[in-house]
Amino acid sequence: MARLRTKLPLFNLLTKLVFTSAFLLLLPYIVKRVNLIQTDNDLVRKREQVISLISQIGIEPFIASDSSNAFGSYNILRDEFISIERTTRNEDINYIEETKRLIDNEQIDYRVLNYSLNINGKPYILSVGRSMTSIQLAEKNIRLVMLLFLAFIIIITFITDLLYTMRLLKPLNRIIDKLKSISDPSSYDRKPVLTSTSDFISLDKTLIDLMDNIDLLFRKEKETTVNISHELLTPVSVIRSKLENLLIREDISPEIADKIEESLKTLHRLQSLINSLLLIAKLESRQYLKEDAVSLDDILSEVAEEISPVADDAAITINKNFNDNFRFAKANKSLLFSMFYNIVNNALKNTPGGGKVEIVTYLADKTVIAGISDSGKGIPQEKMKTLFSRFKERGNEGSGTGIGLAIAKSIADFHAIEIDVESEIGKGTTFLFRIKSN
């Protein structure tokens, strides 16, 4: 797993390294060849210099006619020599050989150019040589320079690759950020990403179109839910009124009254179910207003106050511990109240008589946290995943339709609040509401 902007330069680096290593394998051979050709050319040039010198000043300064029949000149380090000697053989010689010479009891390897000369009718052999050590030294130097140069090129191109790829992929990252920042297709940033890369322009455009389409479908679906709920509420309303009117009549027997009463209760369940679905659909399609500036502590206090008669009745203590006085700038107070009320009410239901429910607020990491804990029996791990799903009852102790937590979640989403649940079997459950404060 790596990002594209590192992967691309890394791949480039890899191919460069492969080619360079292949080149490095061949390098000694190439350098050797180049160096030998260079040396041989050099030897030929020296030979020409010597010949032109002889043609100017004659052979005598090198070889006095009678005293000796050979001349040899070495430079101080003995890496080069020139020798001229008389020969008896009268043939054309022009070749390069590698040979050993003994100088001051020291054997030295030379690359030597032998050349036959004919001066004043006398045959001579001219030898120009260079020591193999000096040739190899030059070879080593060439290799070193080439290596350094290659390394330099690789590093420079890697860095430029990296920088360019980063710049190139900036629009892509921007598109990814745009996608990450939204919770709903309608909030996708429709401002096109600025780039000269046509692929990204087309990606951005495709995504914007896709978001528009999804948004339209979402809205249609939500509208349908709202409309269906309305359609359902009218017949419920009719039946309810009919039953209530029946119940008022004095000519009905107690048994019939009981039946009507039961029907009303069942009808009420249907009614709350529809209302809950309607509430969620309206929350999801943002049909509620957020116009209240309200303090978190105040809402929680109100919830605690509201529910205290029930808590007192069950001998459950509600502890409040508020350490942060966060205020919502724009919120829907009654929805937030319902959300917290729902959770506190659940906490009460799950706490055995004589137990306690804790309501706390505090600031952690720039996040305002409201926590509601019970000392109940906890939620089994397998139920945690579906906790906020619709119609999944948390336990059989609840009297609701099991949609309460789904509603709480929708209200939290509506206010950009995150809900976390921590639960330990036998110890209790804590609902944490994380509110990002700026």
Next chain:
Amino acid sequence: MNVLIVEDEKSLSEEVRTFLRSEGYICDQAFTGMEASEKIAVNLYDFVLLDVGLPGYNGLDLIGEARELGSEAAFIVVTARGAVEDKVRGLNLGADDYLAKPFALIELLSRMQAVARRKFKIQDQNLVIGDFTVDFQSRKISSGGAEVGLTKKEFDLLVYLVLNRNKVLTRQQLYEHIWGNILDDQYDSNFIDVHIKNLRKKLNEYASTPWLETVRGTGYRVSLQ
């Protein structure tokens, strides 16, 4: 009092009419917006129960029309939408109250009575129940001159039972009246029982309350002869 019931759902309109008649109201019905518009222009009503979901007619427009004609009828807007904006718009346009479908008939009556008290400046007389006196104006209940300390919810509950005296109110009706129905998934029969228990306990410190009856399986009733 004259009531115009504007509701396109005929059977619902019938039920509301039956109920309001039994409470002594004189009822007229309109099933379409046009019909309602005509009736409001011709007749004088004290109340208009207005369903805003009329097909082909924005029910809220009727309020404006009525006001232009100088009608002083109290408008109670009934909607299955229950949307906030409807509520705000309705009240801005001069509706006197707002009720979401499905509503309890007793709740409708109670809203109408409240609107009537406000609109027609009807002063509630203090009411004597057993050894207690309920003062609706200052929202107090006292016994032998000593005030009984009740919470707001307890007092609301008591007043609702007293205003609908001699009728059985179900726990659901009581709950809806006191807590509204924004999250009626939370409806818990235990709630009302706890509050009634507390209410009784507080009242019983002053005098007995045989008039506050529990109707088994159903709810509660205040019986006054």
